[in-house]
Amino acid sequence: MGKFSRLGNDLYTGRKSIDFVGRKWLWYAISGVIVLLAVLGLSVKGLDMGIEFVGGAEYKVRVAPGEATQDLADQVRSSVADTGIPAAQQPIVTTSGSGSSNSIIVQVKPVTTAESKQIIGVITDETGTTQADIQTTDIGPSWGKEIAKRSAIGLVVFLVLVVLFIWAYFREWKMSVAALVALAHDIVITIGVYALSGFEVTPATVTGLLTILGFSLYDTVVVFDKVRENTKNLRESRLSYSEAANLAVNQTLVRSINTSIVALIPVAAILYVGAVQLGASTLKDLALALFVGMIAGVYSSIFIATPLVVQLKANETAVQQAERRAVQRRKQLEADRYAAVPVFSDDMPVQDEPGEDDDLEDAPVSGGPAVVREPRPTEAMGRGRIAPTPTRPVQESPSAGRQQPTRQPKSKRGRK
Structure with missing residues (x-):
């Protein structure tokens, strides 16, 4: 993370x-x-489309008290779906009622009379009821x-x-x-x-x-x-x-x-x-x-x-x-790659000083030997040009000991 x-x-x-x-x-x-x-x-x-949109047939099966369980509803759903009737491939089976009025409701899409009799036979075999215990209702698509x-x-x-x-x-x-x-x-x-x-x-x-x-x-x-x-x-x-x-x-x-x-x-x-x-x-x-x-x-x-x-x-x-200003700015940066050095501001992100992380990298870890790494080259802004390696050490200029001219204030200029 x-x-x-x-x-x-x-x-x-x-x-x-x-x-x-x-x-x-x-x-x-x-x-x-x-x-x-x-x-x-x-x-x-x-x-x-479901039964609510195209209509269909509803079978309300009265069962004995306490038998309208979800397990029985799942068994009825599987049996009706296994009949091979296209309109009954995805039946909706729910339980309803409580006490002595327990029932299982089976809903399928529009079926023919022969298909309806086949579905009723499967329901009676699965629930152990008779055709007299099953109430058939046609559902219209108006709803x-x-x-x-x-x-x-x-x-x-x-x-x-x-x-x-x-x-x-x-x-x-x-x-x-x-x-x-x-x-x-x-x-x-x-x-x-x-x-x-x-x-x-x-x-x-x-x-x-x-x-x-x-x-x-x-x-x-x-x-x-x-x-x-x-x-x-x-x-x-x-x-x-x-x-x-x-x-x-x-x-x-x-x-x-x-x-x-x-x-x-x-x-x-x-x-x-x-x-x-x-x-x-x-x-x-x-x-x-x-x-x-x-x-x-x-x-x-x-x-x-x-x-x-x-x-x-x-x-x-x-x-x-x-867009034109952005294109012109990119052209200026490509012409002078070192002109992209950011100006200091108070909200700039704080970063380590050069050399501090090198000391940490060279330090031994958990008592082991120190890992010496090559110093990383200084990268310039722009396309990543590497600053050239100095050929000789920087020496003190012979003019360092001379007295440098100073700018006098305006009130003393021209006076001897």
Whole structure:
């Protein structure tokens, strides 16, 4: 962790830098390939909509008191899924009631009359009941359509509020456009993963999609806020807009990684429990949307949103002037490499005096022999030129003993 902390400090101060903005076409290409795979998955395989959206059949089985346990529900789920009926591959089996009104509820997608009789036979064999104990109900898709309608309305309202918030906070509509592109990027990838994985789309999936919008926006706003801070005074800054924005991404990189890891650990645990241990469960639907969306959100806020903002602002006059000043400054430094010596200021980092670390390196460690190392050459600023080695020792000048002229005050000048 010490090396990771030092890396974060170096990224924040600018000693080390990852060129996120300069390699924007590489990140665009990677995102394009992922989005293309997601779109192909949607067009070829499609989404497996749940019972709440397409309707289906519900079987309510009355069992003896105390027998409506989760173990029995798991056995019924496995038996119904093993029937080979396409509409019953992912049945929803839950327990209901207490006391003498215990029951097990089995929900499947729309089935034919013959398939329904086959499912009822499997349920009676597994639970030890009769057909008289099973109540069959058809579920219409009207509730699912209402959920989809309300979800679409909520999504549109959310996007409108996002645009207004970013425009009002940053006073920059181009940041709003970049944020919307990042959100669309995250949504398409998450839905594509659902299509490719074959997970069923349930109301919990819709909840997860709306949740990752907020997570992705939060991470993007944090990066944008640092970009605004670094580019506030471009005239006084030594960096161009792209360099200042790239520095902002590096400064928030460690924070984004740490936040994502902390958030992904419990989501991954929920995904494992819901998909592996509980089988078909609403937990896995919610956890998959959160897991994929969080990863995509961190990626888009770093690799998509900020480079897109820089690209959109490239034609602004202030940005172009800052770019020309930065180019001219680099040319001056290349012409005179030793002109980059920093001026002393009170907030400069404290470093060891030359020679102090050499004494420590040559000292014996734990009673062992002293390790003698070659003295490190003095490096010049710029491209790393090495100062030439002196050919002879410095000697005292013969004029050192002469009396040096002194400058008299103005009141005594011209007087003899």
